[in-house]
Amino acid sequence: MEPTITPDALRDRLAGETPPVLLDVRRADDRAKDPLAIPGAAWHDPSTIATWASTLDPGREVVLYCARGGSVSNSVLDALLAQGLKARYIEGGLEAWKAADGELAPT
Numbered sequence: 001m002e003p004t005i006t007p008d009a010l011r012d013r014l015a016g017e018t019p020p021v022l023l024d025v026r027r028a029d030d031r032a033k034d035p036l037a038i039p040g041a042a043w044h045d046p047s048t049i050a051t052w053a054s055t056l057d058p059g060r061e062v063v064l065y066c067a068r069g070g071s072v073s074n075s076v077l078d079a080l081l082a083q084g085l086k087a088r089y090i091e092g093g094l095e096a097w098k099a100a101d102g103e104l105a106p107t
Helices: 007-014 028-033 046-055 071-082 093-099
Strands: 021-024 061-065 086-090
Touching (some): 007 061, 007 093, 061 071, 061 093, 071 086
Parallel strands (some): 021 061
16 A cells, blocks of 8 residues: 555545545644644544554554655654554645645534
């Protein structure tokens, strides 16, 4: 599995029969600055990944995003992959999702 997914490919996956688990892993301050999120995404604080990562279903694909698809997404992705999860992140993060006219909802 590729470590990233484009906004357009994610849109297709979300419309599919078995959509991925969607995680918003923006830092709390980034989330406070921009209270919009992809509908259905669950927010998890990236600084507490050791607490919540074990609650994810290892049989489901996980797609995560941060503000811009940089260091936060990469570090969370590495941690999830190390636990054997099928995970990847949105190329360009939430900003790329917005630029691709992805649906948004208040957090």
